Amino acid sequence: MKKIFALLLLSFFSTNLLVAAAPAKKLLLFSYTQKYRHKSIDVAKVAITQMANKKNYELEFSENPADFTTENLQRFDALIFVNPTGSNVFSDEQKAAFKGFINKGGGFVGIHAATDFCFEWEWYGKLVGAFFTNHPKIQEAKLNVVNRKHPSTKHLPKTFRYTDEWYNFKDFNKDVKVLLTIDESSYTGGNMGQFHPISWYHKYDGGKVFYTALGHRNECYTDELFMKHLLGGLEYVLK
Numbered sequence: 001m002k003k004i005f006a007l008l009l010l011s012f013f014s015t016n017l018l019v020a021a022a023p024a025k026k027l028l029l030f031s032y033t034q035k036y037r038h039k040s041i042d043v044a045k046v047a048i049t050q051m052a053n054k055k056n057y058e059l060e061f062s063e064n065p066a067d068f069t070t071e072n073l074q075r076f077d078a079l080i081f082v083n084p085t086g087s088n089v090f091s092d093e094q095k096a097a098f099k100g101f102i103n104k105g106g107g108f109v110g111i112h113a114a115t116d117f118c119f120e121w122e123w124y125g126k127l128v129g130a131f132f133t134n135h136p137k138i139q140e141a142k143l144n145v146v147n148r149k150h151p152s153t154k155h156l157p158k159t160f161r162y163t164d165e166w167y168n169f170k171d172f173n174k175d176v177k178v179l180l181t182i183d184e185s186s187y188t189g190g191n192m193g194q195f196h197p198i199s200w201y202h203k204y205d206g207g208k209v210f211y212t213a214l215g216h217r218n219e220c221y222t223d224e225l226f227m228k229h230l231l232g233g234l235e236y237v238l239k
Contacts (some may be wrong), residue, residue, distance in 0.1 A: 012034075015230045020179045023239055025057045026059075027079075027080055028059075028076045028079050030081050032062075032086065034081070036113075038083040038202055038218060040083065040217060040220065041082055044111070044221050047221035047222065047227060048230075051230070065089050065090050070097045073101040074101070074104075076106065077238055078106065079109070080109045081110070081114040083114070083216075085113055085117060087117075096168055098124075102207035103206040103207070105208075107126075107208050107210075107234075107237025109230075110128045110211040111215040115169065116131075123203050123205075124182070129197075129207070129211050130172040130197075131171045135166055135168065135189065136189020138238070139166070140163045141166055141182050142161050143198060145157070147177065151235050152229050163219075165217070168191050168192055168196075175202060176211075178197045198214070208237055209237065
């Protein structure tokens with residue numbers, strides 16, 4: 001009986017030691033800006049840090065394209081692009097390192113202005129899912145949840161109203177799987193018609209991608225609805 005108890009005890013501690021030894025997920029938050037800089041970037045950093053701490057994720061920050069090397073990126077499980085802006089940001093070598101990270105199964109989360117970035121790079125456009133064209137003034141609009149089974153949307157009502165800066169897009173990648181659409185009849189300034197995606201996910205070139213056009217305002221990053229949306233997208237790309 002003592003031997004059985006000892007074996008059970010050894011098995012319990014061995015299992016828990018293996019669980020405890022599991023490495024933490026490592027994230028790189030990238031927020032380089034070339035021209036326009038969103039005021040919400042600093043607020044987002046605080047909110048995402050708090051989110052990462054709760055999930056025991058390790059988080060680093062960068063606004064330097066030179067950090068995109070194969071050696072550096074291989075340390076991370078996912079990249080989070082928080083409102084970056086600009087074109088011709090990465091050198092050919094940095095683009096190759098970024099692409100290699102995705103090819104090897106790396107995750108990518110794009111927030112809001114991640115589509116207002118690297119316009120010259122077709123691969124990036126297909127990765128993030130579309131490119132930004134313009135937006136009307138900040139206003140409330142009606143959003144429709146297309147897929148409530150995804151971890152980023154399972155907490156959301158089928159339709160809800162939200163206030164943010166609503167992007168119009170071009171070069172939309174039709175292979176993405178749409179999560180949220182916006183009802184253009186509920187606000188002024190939409191120009192994409194009846195089908196206007198606002199958040200989506202997909203597998204692309206070896207990696208997993210989640211994008212949400214929400215996240216312009218400071219208030220988004222203290223809003224439980226948005227932060228659960230963002231966390232669900234992050235957990236999707238990390239699986």
